[in-house]
Amino acid sequence: MPQLNPDPWLFILSFTWLTYIIIIQPKISSYLPTNIPHKNNKTTNTNPWAWPWI
Template sequence: MPQLNPNPWFLIMFASWAIFLLLMQPKLLSFVPTNPPSNKTKMTTNPTPWTWPWT
């Protein structure tokens, strides 16, 4: 069965992880969000209870 042969698939997986770890991860980790969620004020909403007609 050719899908059980790990020769080409292991090299593809290793190359893709190497590209992610060496090239993409430093760029993604250096990203600073312009509007971090910690600076937002919390909005408290008072939910209105549902009035069931049969209760």
Template sequence: MPQLNPTPWFFILLISWLTFSFILQPKILLFTPTNPPSNKTLPITKTSPWNWPWT
């Protein structure tokens, strides 16, 4: 069964991970987000408990 032979598939896996790790990942990490997170505190909303009609 040729699909059990790991020789070509392991090489393809290794090359694709190396490509991602050393070439694509640094390029992706250089992008700046368009909406940077803000330090604004969100207002706290008061919630009321649910009134069940059968209690």
């Protein structure tokens, strides 16, 4: 059964994870968002929904 042969897939998996760890992950970690959300101190008045079938 050829799908049990780990020779090509092990290399592909290893290469993919090495690429992610060495190249992509530091780029993602250094990302700083430009639109930082601020805390909104306004309180909203919420009313419970009146279900007509209850």
